[in-house]
Amino acid sequence: MAILEAAGVSKSFGGLMVLRGVSLTLHEGELRGLIGPNGAGKTTFFNILTGVLSADSGRINFDGQDIGSYPIHQRARRGLIRTFQIPQPFSGMTVLESTMTGTHMYYRAEVWSSVLRTRKEREEEEEARAKAKEILRFVGLADRENALCANLPVGEQRLLELARALAAQPRLLLLDEPTAGLRASEKEALKEVLLEVNKKTTILLVEHDMRVVMSLCSRISVLSYGELIAEGTPEEIQRDPKVIQAYLGEGAIAT
């Protein structure tokens, strides 16, 4: 079943056409790669899917609903969750607090129940804390729980982004270059984590490291100058002349 259907999404900044009629269909359970040279429009596409930017034209169906006009938080509430290419941490929070914040939409406690510390509220907080700790263990940040988010090195910032997104229990997780700035060993660890996440969650992965994309994704879509130029299995993509052409400026695709 299709969980995401983007049809004919276009966007231009001033005179610059960044996306030209991009149509992409994701099926439930997929781990899809989205690749393309720098400036191809991948992040812009994410921004349009999540409501950070509005498309000039085109339709976005998520889970059978046209979400094109929904604000960011309402798309998130339907299960469309992302991470950012440039990490957007809650700098002044601890790692645990930030991850607990990720669980926000699964609980109800508002002003009075928080102030009165009702039993329901205490149970919710307990549960949120436990969930957050579990996720931090899962992504490998368990020993950083009490560190201030601002103080984490680049690699851990990426994991922190992922932890917050996972805490929001995505139905579709959009990852914008989650391995950028990671060391080889950290990348390997993250691959394992993503495979595990994919058992329950559909993932759309923007990634420059071809080794990561090719080994993780069963299907890959290629964006070049705002156009989807190819879609297929890793093998098909590697052989596709249009893809090779698009990447020539950056050197051929490494295997």
Added chain:
Amino acid sequence: MIAAVLVATLVQSRFIISLLNYSLVYVILALGLQLIVGVTGQLSLGHAAFYGIGAYASAIATTRFGMPWVVGILLAMAFATLGSLLMSLTVRTRGIYFAVATLAFGIIIHLVFVNWVPVTRGTMGILGLERRLWGQWRIDSPQGYFLFLAFVVCAVYVFLARLTDSRFGRALKAIRENELAAQSIGIDVTRYKIKSILIGGATAGLAGSMMAHLTRMVTPEPFGWWKSIVLLIMIVAGGLGSMPGAAVGAFVLTLLSEYFRGYAEYSMLAYGLIIVFFMIYLPEGLAGLWHIIIQKVRWGGRRAVW
């Protein structure tokens, strides 16, 4: 609270008690502003407006309509909340625009206090407020007032401290730290900003009623935009985002400024110096200083063990 009872029984000096009373009113104000500015990250420069609305609402209800003070307090909070609702129309503006909009809001409300003579009696003010809490029950002694205020301050403090340390508070802090990231995990940023402003406004209204009945009169003078700035300085000195910091900052600065009242013309200068000092040497305010001290002590402890 126990400390408050002790103080009330031990301190007989009227001057000192009334000094403490003033300070406690400012503690309420600073706590409410801390929620909006320090926790939610929305730079409001209009806090004094709600303080004033509360003071006038309470004064008018009790003098003109002869209502008991409890009703005055409730009306003060209700009207201040309404006023905040009006100001919260500006929450969609960001950063400097929000700050300017709230400043303008504060200035307009102050002009209303001065010029809406049939209701506020303009610069003549409303005099002769009573402290008839309910029925024939009154709080006339400064000590009694102090106890009552201490109770109110404790209640406000517990309310806001708990609120800050909860799912609700985390949502506010998320908005302060990064609005985009907050929205991306499903937080309705606009709604939480409005709630924060309404709660902060209601506490300011409460403080207004407390001050009105403390001084037994209301004039427009204490509710100008500069009072909003002074409150801001208090929470910066106390440490942005910290409720204990706001309380201590407001308490200490009010004590100092009231104590040195004779040099009132220098007070703005003093505030200016204080803010510069904190910005340079203690950007996290008194709360930050406290953390540093705690750390020093811990280090000391560890060294002793080694």
